[in-house]
Amino acid sequence: MQSVTAGIDAIGEVTIRLKYEDRLFAGHGANTDTIVASAQAYMNALNRLYAVLQRGKSLHPQHDHEEVQTVG
Numbered sequence: 001m002q003s004v005t006a007g008i009d010a011i012g013e014v015t016i017r018l019k020y021e022d023r024l025f026a027g028h029g030a031n032t033d034t035i036v037a038s039a040q041a042y043m044n045a046l047n048r049l050y051a052v053l054q055r056g057k058s059l060h061p062q063h064d065h066e067e068v069q070t071v072g
Helices: 033-054
Strands: 012-020 023-031
Touching: 012 033, 023 033
Parallel strands: none
Antiparallel strands: 012 023
């Protein structure tokens, strides 16, 4: 957790990493309430994991290695 701003209404920024089957999923959240920021970060990471499970691939298509076949 890290403070983004100073003062009584400081915004805390939270980064969390979840590990699932040897893969890491990062989530980020920011709020004046550290509990809310933590919950946002956790949900963000869970949503990334869920998206990968639904697609069966990574979130970044450029990281998915597919074989290119040439015709000829």
